Amino acid sequence: MMTYPLAAVLVREAKIRATNSLFIFWDLVYPLGYLLVFGIGVNASLGFTSGLAGVDYNAFFLAGVLGMASFGIASNTSWSFFLDRDNGIFYEMLTYPMRRWEHLLGKVLFNTLVGLVQALLTIVLATALLRIPVRFDRLPLLVAATLVGTAGWFFFYAIFALRIRRNDAYNTVTSVFYFVFLFASSMFYPLDPLPRVFRIAAFANPITWQIDVLRYATIGVGDAVSITVEAIAFILFSAVAFAAAIRALRDAG
């Protein structure tokens, strides 16, 4: 059963995000724009193929967009720690009757739901407009990968949001992360044709693990064994990030 502090954090996050249209734009609309503009653009204009038999670029990129949405929502949610700190409410909230893990979990809970809504919107758009053959029989795996993915990335980002005091420094960190994590991964292209060093970096990148699971869940690409290993690795990554984020929150006050 959900504790009342957990429910309180969840309702607070929901109210803040639901009543501010900019959050809705960044969380829900922005990734769809990527799928339509970038995906269709590359697919149609450059005649780019995924390099995988029978898989066009739109289909290949679908999992990338889902991973990008998870990553972006997590980044936006962790940034709210800065907003709370600037508003002073962060420190007041640390005196509220809740455990640190409830604070952290409550903050991400609503956003995993947003991530899920975003993922479903993307799937609907991909199926209806782009005619991508989505594997609906693997929908539960897609839901699980989206929820765990959004939460895992939020915990990871939260470590930095809670440790770094300056907003500009945090923005620099997130920009670098955005570039490194997204491009050194299987988000935009298959890894096989890449130089060895690049491939190693991408395989060590947790977003590759998440996107590979999402790709397996959406269009069935990948073998079950390696996908299972990647899924376990991402869960472990999320658990470690969660523990580190709680420690950072305890140190904050």
Add this chain to the structure above:
Amino acid sequence: MSTPAIVVKNLVKTFGSRLRPIRAVDDLTFSVQRGSIFGLLGPNGAGKTTTLRIMTTLARPGGGTVDVLGYDVVKAPLEVRRRIGVVIQDQAADLLLNVRDNLLTFARFHGRAGPPVRDRAERVMTQFGIADVADRKVQDLSGGIRRRVQVAKMFMIDVPIIFLDEFSSGMDAILKRSVMAMLRAEAAAGRTIVLTTQILSEAEELCDDILIINHGRRVARGSVHTLKELVGRLHEVTITFDRIPPELETIVAGYAPERVVVQHNTMQLQLRDEEPRILELVSALGRHGRIQHLEITGASLEDVFVQLTQQPAPSGIERPSLQRAGDRRSNVPGD
């Protein structure tokens, strides 16, 4: 006699590097009685906010213990948080929520929700003069209104202890008086209120019990009356003449005043002497000039505070710079 609401024993908090540690709180021991309004006073950097942060579980002590209603702030922080409401020194409001949602969200964190809480929110907003902006986002409101929202939240819940760090900053005089009356009523109903303030008249008017600290150490403790006794026989005399008598300097000098300020036709004196001697001085001045207005008061809490916090810092402890007693200007004509 009931057990104290808060017991602080040998509290220590150190900041800075290991090589150059700064003791913000240095072996502080005190207790706060239930249902009292307790004032924690001290100059800037005295350790008030650090002490408050430890009592409210926002910071961990470096040494010593703090019990809030029997719960140790380190061992049982959640139990402590269930029993306290805190107005921190900085402004703290959810800027992206409207005023009403700020109050309701705060109540929800304390396990309060539903129609009675909504009704209570309406009453509290009316009390704090923020009912007309109930549906506006706090980010669109002034700093003063934001502070009202912050303090108003404390009246949404019934926790036994409230901590207020500089609660009145940004409040106008009328609202401040109203909030002070509300705090008194809360204390009378059994709530314990711990406050820090730089506005000593506020503490003088509100607090049943005051602890003055400096350099993280206890300087004095007691009721306003007890503290005033500590500086003893201090009087403030204000006299307005139709014109300043030429013999003023000579007459006043015979009574060894601690401070003399003359502005236009008004003279303010601070004297440490018995009442008959004060009256004798007034009488002497009255013989040399026509007195239009006379006011004699005992020491204010501010006088007590200034006197008590001007002790030299213990060696090895960093301290903020303070104005020394000898720095006070004497404006006696010809001085």
